[in-house]
Amino acid sequence: MSFNRRNLLFSSTGAAAALSIAGQTLAQKSPAESIPPTPANTSSVPNNEKKINIVTLRDLEAEAQKVMAPFGFAYVSGGAGDEWTMRENMAAFDRWVINAEFMNGTGSADTSTTILGSKISYPVITAPMGNQGSVHAQGDIPNVKGAGTAGTLYCVSSVAQQSLEDIAAATDGPKWFQLYVPRDRGFARELLHRAKATGYKAIIITADVDVTSNRERSVRLQGAALPNLSMGNVPKTPGVTGNAMDMKGDMSWSDIDFARQESGLPVIIKSILSAKQARQALQGGVAAVWLSNHGGRQLDNSPAPTTMLPSVVAAVRGRVPVIIDGGILRGQDVFRALALGASVVAIGRPTLYGSALGGAEGVEAVHTHLKNELNMVMRLAGTPDVKSIKRDSVERAEAFLAVDIT
Numbered sequence: 001m002s003f004n005r006r007n008l009l010f011s012s013t014g015a016a017a018a019l020s021i022a023g024q025t026l027a028q029k030s031p032a033e034s035i036p037p038t039p040a041n042t043s044s045v046p047n048n049e050k051k052i053n054i055v056t057l058r059d060l061e062a063e064a065q066k067v068m069a070p071f072g073f074a075y076v077s078g079g080a081g082d083e084w085t086m087r088e089n090m091a092a093f094d095r096w097v098i099n100a101e102f103m104n105g106t107g108s109a110d111t112s113t114t115i116l117g118s119k120i121s122y123p124v125i126t127a128p129m130g131n132q133g134s135v136h137a138q139g140d141i142p143n144v145k146g147a148g149t150a151g152t153l154y155c156v157s158s159v160a161q162q163s164l165e166d167i168a169a170a171t172d173g174p175k176w177f178q179l180y181v182p183r184d185r186g187f188a189r190e191l192l193h194r195a196k197a198t199g200y201k202a203i204i205i206t207a208d209v210d211v212t213s214n215r216e217r218s219v220r221l222q223g224a225a226l227p228n229l230s231m232g233n234v235p236k237t238p239g240v241t242g243n244a245m246d247m248k249g250d251m252s253w254s255d256i257d258f259a260r261q262e263s264g265l266p267v268i269i270k271s272i273l274s275a276k277q278a279r280q281a282l283q284g285g286v287a288a289v290w291l292s293n294h295g296g297r298q299l300d301n302s303p304a305p306t307t308m309l310p311s312v313v314a315a316v317r318g319r320v321p322v323i324i325d326g327g328i329l330r331g332q333d334v335f336r337a338l339a340l341g342a343s344v345v346a347i348g349r350p351t352l353y354g355s356a357l358g359g360a361e362g363v364e365a366v367h368t369h370l371k372n373e374l375n376m377v378m379r380l381a382g383t384p385d386v387k388s389i390k391r392d393s394v395e396r397a398e399a400f401l402a403v404d405i406t
């Protein structure tokens with residue numbers, strides 16, 4: 001299948017499924033129809049490398065919009081459908097309050113932790129995000145470098161503009177490889193072998209992209225210029241002809257087995273949103289469960305991961321780490337997720353905005369800001385290290401609404 005770059009405007013994945021959106025069957029558009037491949041028709045992408053000052057991560061989206069081209073901003077900032085799930089991801093954190101604990105003698109806090117054997121400077125990793133060529137001229141490179149300098153782990157998407165080897169070479173930090181399982185089994189096998197040979201420590205299988213979703217901000221940008229978003233991961237094995245964007249549309253638990261057997265690495269399932277699916281994943285032998293709704297970009301009106309976290313943690317019963325992402329913008333959000341049982345959290349868009357605004361330095365600033373904010377929250381909550389953040393560090397906010405304060 002030839003890859004239609006315009007599909008990227010409709011999906012973070014460009015999944016090949018033909019889904020009718022806004023009266024158009026996306027998969028029927030040919031590349032020639034949609035994007036004449038001339039330099040004049042590519043749009044400028046930020047190429048910044050500079051220090052940025054951050055007051056709050058909440059400011060970054062508006063700041064990044066000033067430097068990003070319209071297609072890139074719509075692609076990154078948008079969600080699916082009415083974007084209810086995207087908003088809910090943030091709103092769900094505020095249903096929990098943090099128990100302050102002053103006079104606790106906590107003169108400092110240690111934010112460092114370990115996830116699947118990798119030591120990281122704080123319990124926040126970078127979520128896999130494809131097509132970062134729409135954010136920065138160097139694609140993933142600023143983001144992976146910034147994560148490494150900040151001492152944390154980076155997840156590389158299989159639909160990146162650089163190869164998994166080139167991204168790995170840009171940092172000494174720990175890395176996991178996220179695979180959108182290609183339809184071509186030979187190419188899927190090749191990518192898993194290459195990830196293992198390159199030193200990736202785990203494989204992430206993302207499960208929520210069987211069909212292209214309705215990203216309407218992007219649909220409205222029909223005709224906008226696109227950058228060069230060619231795929232960095234192309235087959236190297238003679239006779240293998242797959243395309244990273246031509247992915248399976250019928251994922252099942254056997255794909256987890258396949259990834260584990262071919263890579264020999266721990267396999268993490270990303271996109272879990274219920275206790276039932278978490279139990280199935282454990283039966284399937286996963287090394288970690290990752291709660292995610294793809295940042296509200298796939299199934300609108302699906303719940304926020306934070307809402308489902310307590311029941312998933314109860315189902316997992318400590319047998320494997322639980323990872324969560326979606327709408328995390330504050331040290332308070334990281335703290336609340338950890339208190340509810342997450343081992344680590346992942347952030348997506350904030351790192352992309354950091355990359356657009358300041359390249360690797362911008363990304364490092366995002367991590368440093370979030371780490372400092374978490375450190376402050378930990379000290380105010382009387383939790384000197386990550387393992388001391390416990391379930392009783394937070395309570396349901398409704399309980400406080402009912403309190404008589406007279």
Ligand SMILES: Cc1cc2nc3c(=O)[nH]c(=O)nc-3n(C[C@H](O)[C@H](O)[C@H](O)COP(=O)(O)O)c2cc1C
Nearest residue numbers: 012127128129130157206294295326327347348349
């Ligand atoms: C621009 C963009 C591209 C993404 N691409 C991928 C991808 O290739 N693979 C994947 O598993 N998730 C992808 N995601 C989802 C993220 O891994 C993550 O689940 C989500 O961004 C977390 O929400 P947040 O952006 O609110 O932090 C993408 C998200 C964004 C914003």
